[in-house]
Amino acid sequence: MAGLVLSALxxxxxxxxxxxxxxxxxxxxxxxCDALSALFALVLCAVGATAALDGGPPRLPxxxxxxxxxxxxxxxxxxxLCFGLAAVASRGADPAxxxxxxxxxxxxxxxxxxxxxxxxxxxxxxxxxxxMRTVSPEGAQATAILLLALLGAASQLAWPARASxxxxxxxxxxxxxxxxxxxxxxxxxxxxLCGPAAPGWWGAPLLILxxxxxxxxxxxxxxxxxxxxxxxASRMGAAGLTVAGLGAALAARDADAPALAxxxxxxxxxxxxxxxxADLLLTLCAAAAMRGAGTRALSRxxxxxxxxxxxxxxxxAGAASLASLPLTAGFAGRWMMLQxxxxxxxxxxxxxxxxxxxxxxAVALGTALxxxxxxxxxxIGFLGRPRTPRTAAAAEPSxxxxxxxxxxxxxxxxxxxxxxxxxxxxxxxxxxxxxxxxARRLLVIPAQxxxxxxxxxxxxxxxxxxxxxxxxxxxxRAGQEGQRVPAWDGxxxxxxxxxxxxxxxxxxxxxxxxxALLQSLGCPGTPRQARFQVAKQWxxxxxxxxxxxxxxxxxxxxxxxxxxxxxxxx
Amino acid sequence: xxxxxxxxxxLLLHAALMLVGAPLLxxxxxxxxxxxLGRVGPPxxxxxxxxxxxxxxxxxLPGPASWLFEGAPFARLSxxxxxxxxxxxxxxxxxxxxASDLLVLAGLLAFDRCxxxxxxxxxxxxxxxxxxxxxxxxxxxAAPTMVLVxxxxxxxxxxxxxxxxxxxxxxxxxxxxxxxxxxxxxxxIVGFATARRGQGGPPLASxxxxxxxxxxxxxLALVVLSEQVRMLVWISLVAALVLPFGLxxxxxxxxxxxxxxxxxxAKVGLLGVAVAVxxxxxxxxxxxxxxxxxxxxxxxxxxxxxxxxxxxxxA
Numbered sequence: 001m002a003g004l005v006l007s008a009l010x011x012x013x014x015x016x017x018x019x020x021x022x023x024x025x026x027x028x029x030x031x032x033c034d035a036l037s038a039l040f041a042l043v044l045c046a047v048g049a050t051a052a053l054d055g056g057p058p059r060l061p062x063x064x065x066x067x068x069x070x071x072x073x074x075x076x077x078x079x080x081l082c083f084g085l086a087a088v089a090s091r092g093a094d095p096a097x098x099x100x101x102x103x104x105x106x107x108x109x110x111x112x113x114x115x116x117x118x119x120x121x122x123x124x125x126x127x128x129x130x131x132m133r134t135v136s137p138e139g140a141q142a143t144a145i146l147l148l149a150l151l152g153a154a155s156q157l158a159w160p161a162r163a164s165x166x167x168x169x170x171x172x173x174x175x176x177x178x179x180x181x182x183x184x185x186x187x188x189x190x191x192x193l194c195g196p197a198a199p200g201w202w203g204a205p206l207l208i209l210x211x212x213x214x215x216x217x218x219x220x221x222x223x224x225x226x227x228x229x230x231x232x233a234s235r236m237g238a239a240g241l242t243v244a245g246l247g248a249a250l251a252a253r254d255a256d257a258p259a260l261a262x263x264x265x266x267x268x269x270x271x272x273x274x275x276x277x278a279d280l281l282l283t284l285c286a287a288a289a290m291r292g293a294g295t296r297a298l299s300r301x302x303x304x305x306x307x308x309x310x311x312x313x314x315x316x317a318g319a320a321s322l323a324s325l326p327l328t329a330g331f332a333g334r335w336m337m338l339q340x341x342x343x344x345x346x347x348x349x350x351x352x353x354x355x356x357x358x359x360x361x362a363v364a365l366g367t368a369l370x371x372x373x374x375x376x377x378x379x380i381g382f383l384g385r386p387r388t389p390r391t392a393a394a395a396e397p398s399x400x401x402x403x404x405x406x407x408x409x410x411x412x413x414x415x416x417x418x419x420x421x422x423x424x425x426x427x428x429x430x431x432x433x434x435x436x437x438x439a440r441r442l443l444v445i446p447a448q449x450x451x452x453x454x455x456x457x458x459x460x461x462x463x464x465x466x467x468x469x470x471x472x473x474x475x476x477r478a479g480q481e482g483q484r485v486p487a488w489d490g491x492x493x494x495x496x497x498x499x500x501x502x503x504x505x506x507x508x509x510x511x512x513x514x515x516a517l518l519q520s521l522g523c524p525g526t527p528r529q530a531r532f533q534v535a536k537q538w539x540x541x542x543x544x545x546x547x548x549x550x551x552x553x554x555x556x557x558x559x560x561x562x563x564x565x566x567x568x569x570x
Numbered sequence: 571x572x573x574x575x576x577x578x579x580x581l582l583l584h585a586a587l588m589l590v591g592a593p594l595l596x597x598x599x600x601x602x603x604x605x606x607l608g609r610v611g612p613p614x615x616x617x618x619x620x621x622x623x624x625x626x627x628x629x630x631l632p633g634p635a636s637w638l639f640e641g642a643p644f645a646r647l648s649x650x651x652x653x654x655x656x657x658x659x660x661x662x663x664x665x666x667x668x669a670s671d672l673l674v675l676a677g678l679l680a681f682d683r684c685x686x687x688x689x690x691x692x693x694x695x696x697x698x699x700x701x702x703x704x705x706x707x708x709x710x711x712a713a714p715t716m717v718l719v720x721x722x723x724x725x726x727x728x729x730x731x732x733x734x735x736x737x738x739x740x741x742x743x744x745x746x747x748x749x750x751x752x753x754x755x756x757x758x759i760v761g762f763a764t765a766r767r768g769q770g771g772p773p774l775a776s777x778x779x780x781x782x783x784x785x786x787x788x789x790l791a792l793v794v795l796s797e798q799v800r801m802l803v804w805i806s807l808v809a810a811l812v813l814p815f816g817l818x819x820x821x822x823x824x825x826x827x828x829x830x831x832x833x834x835x836a837k838v839g840l841l842g843v844a845v846a847v848x849x850x851x852x853x854x855x856x857x858x859x860x861x862x863x864x865x866x867x868x869x870x871x872x873x874x875x876x877x878x879x880x881x882x883x884x885a
Contacts, residue, residue: 302694303634303694305636305638305692306634306636320684323684324677325677325680325681325684326674326677326678326681331677335671335673335674338673338717339673339730342720342721342724342725342730343724345721345725345879346725349883350876350879350880350883353875353876353879354875354876354879357718357721357872357875357876357879358872360717360718360721361714361717361718361868361872362714363717364713364714364716364717364718365710365713365714367713368680368709368710368711368712368713368714369710371680371684371709371710372706372707372709372710375684375687375688375691375702375706376703376706378688378691379687379688379690379691379692379699379702380691383636383638383688383691383692383694384691384692384693384694384699385634385694444668447729447730448729451729451731451734452667452668452669452670452671452729452731452734453671454669454671454673454674455668455669458666458668458669459652459669459674459678462652462655462666462669463648463649463652466647466648466651466652467644467645467648470644470647470648470792471644474644474788477625477626477788480628480629482628482629482630482631482640483628483629483630483631484630484631484632484633485630485631485632485633486632486633487632487633487634487635487693487694487695487784488632488695488783488784489632489693489695489696489697489784490695490696490697490783492695501634502633502694506695506696507694507695507696507699508691508696508698508699508700508702508703512699512703513691513699513702513703514703515703516703516704516706516707517703517706517707517710520707520711520860520861
């Protein structure tokens with residue numbers, strides 16, 4: 001697997017002339033590596049290497065290779081082949097993920113139709129990216145392309161299916177990797193292949209859908225019990241933010257504000273990179289918690305900070321980044337995206353301004369919900385008292401896993417304190433997609449070229465100084481040893497001796513931690529809750545329909561794809 | 571060079587003022603509360619004496635608490651103090667001016683809330699969990715309002731840097747009362763619904779107190795001090811944005827600083843007393859009402875933003 005990483009890193013060095021491998025129906029599989037490919041390949045290599053850490057069934061390497069190779073594709077056929085293989089194989093490798101395999105197949109079919117729409121007319125069809133860039137989509141064709149690209153990405157990102165809690169996850173990081181790959185496909189199609197010819201109105205639906213996805217994903221992450229489903233839901237929230245960021249970039253470009261578009265796109269890419277790392281770290285910690293403590297249900301975990309200190313520290317680093325707290329990897333990208341949204345109203349009329357204000361409020365709510373979900377994940381899953389005897393006897397994972405956790409946590413911390421370091425990698429991508437050269441500042445991320453901005457190293461230095469001063473003060477206090485006593489617990493009696501970890505019923509549970517927030521959307525017994533339940537059931541049914549379309553749905557979709565292919569050829 | 575020296579000097583003076591002033595403000599507020607209830611009230615320096623008394627006590631830790639529980643008060647106070655260093659009190663152009671971004675400030679205050687919630691869960695008690703979940707609830711519903719108010723300020727001044735915003739508000743007379751009224755109301759509701767109440771009152775006087783109930787001794791001193799500094803940060807922020815007059819401009823001399831200090835003390839005293847009066851005369855909103863109140867705040871902030879856009883479109 002080290003070889004895999006090395007080869008991919010070598011590839012990331014970059015070449016722009018596509019290499020053809022004479023295979024397949026369209027004259028060959030073309031491979032290339034531009035700045036965008038290199039950026040995503042780096043991230044996906046990390047995912048692939050982590051997924052390969054503890055082996056697995058024979059289908060796993062196929063999924064890993066397909067995921068890692070997706071960003072290198074240089075023609076439509078290769079792109080869909082790699083992505084489809086990655087999507088289907090990563091679902092197939094893990095029995096727990098099987099319910100999602102039809103959903104993945106639907107998404108791939110959508111992408112096939114999209115590629116057909118993007119192919120320039122003529123025989124034989126030329127599927128290479130260079131040819132696709134000459135097509136300028138308009139009208140119904142543009143609508144169809146946007147819809148199909150979003151559906152293809154959503155098949156990997158939206159509404160994670162609940163799996164049985166009994167099965168052990170295999171290749172747990174892979175769904176996250178495929179999600180990142182689907183974001184890559186989205187960015188490649190919407191910003192590169194459609195390029196400057198992309199219609200300006202694409203910004204609005206992307207902003208609205210993205211903000212909605214961020215709120216829904218955050219809410220679901222706050223309500224679920226299974227660690228992996230929580231991570232899947234927060235993946236949906238993060239993808240929503242990404243889509244909103246792309247919408248902001250497109251809207252700014254449409255309004256002829258290239259610097260703003262570059263800020264939005266840079267923030268989005270930084271968000272994707274930092275999110276991918278945090279998600280990978282948390283997935284690794286969740287899998288370790290499951291192996292160590294025998295469950296991945298929040299309602300049975302607890303107290304891992306004492307039995308698995310290393311994993312808990314790693315999970316906290318990942319969750320802090322997910323919660324986009326300052327000085328974490330997640331904050332810088334979020335900061336840039338929010339800055340671009342804050343400046344966007346200057347470029348448009350009153351109706352759009354009001355819409356952008358609403359989107360901004362929704363994005364803030366989604367971010368806060370993601371933070372709340374991260375706090376609940378750590379607070380219930382890793383802190384407090386163990387909720388079952390099995391959890392109390394949890395053991396740290398193997399050295400390899402601990403090393404991977406430490407490495408990823410270190411990378412997250414580095415990105416948090418010095419985010420401009422990743423912007424060095426992102427700048428060429430932004431320069432190519434938006435035709436702007438971003439600001440070159442090593443220590444500060446500016447909102448405008450010369451203006452002040454987010455000075456992460458400065459804030460970190462101030463925080464460290466304060467913390468050291470306080471620690472010094474505490475140390476210089478008379479050397480009294482701390483005394484341990486039973487928790488006061490509101491005056492409750494000490495637990496009886498046959499309950500060594502206290503009465504489990506007196507500790508806040510996973511459900512009670514999310515209750516206050518969910519109740520605020522509709523308290524039990526009020527008409528509001530009934531409405532919320534109906535809406536939830538309706539949304540769940542629609543999502544289930546998309547997840548499990550059944551044979552009829554698949555055939556229907558196939559017919560639609562064939563129709564679109566015919567339309568494209570005609 | 572002179573600018574750097576004056577920036578560092580004003581920052582040091584500002585830090586001292588904030589740290590000394592936060593417990594004093596709490597003292598003034600509890601005195602006002604007591605007077606309104608017909609009592610004499612404690613001396614103004616009582617919060618300081620309480621802090622010193624707590625700091626000298628022997629640390630006591632609840633049963634299973636880990637390093638996170640012990641470290642949380644240090645992390646919280648550090649975050650709140652850094653937030654306090656970013657908010658201008660008497661002068662602009664402090665050494666932290668280039669870093670004083672409003673989103674960073676909001677993030678630091680959110681960090682404080684997250685660590686508080688984690689420490690609440692870490693105690694493994696029902697009350698700790700309840701306080702943590704309620705803290706999260708209030709923080710989540712406050713987020714949209716905060717960002718909408720930042721949108722308002724960014725649209726007005728073209729930047730989200732707090733000190734640059736204050737400088738711009740000082741230069742340009744505020745011809746935006748119509749947009750400011752709902753925005754100030756929204757900020758007031760957020761402060762009222764999320765701030766810790768009843769300092770020095772009985773335990774569980776506030777919905778968020780519960781998360782920090784297991785602290786005692788020196789750790790409790792840090793927790794209390796960080797709540798007091800947080801209150802002062804909020805009040806100084808509102809004072810700098812709504813009543814920016816008296817702020818010494820960047821690079822001003824000691825005379826302007828003196829005027830600034832006097833103006834800051836007057837503004838903070840006025841707003842602090844107003845908060846105490848509101849505290850005593852109005853009941854704390856019931857838990858179930860907090861999201862609704864914060865929803866109203868978000869709607870007001872949205873209204874303010876639309877007003878501002880409309881007035882800019884007309885101009």
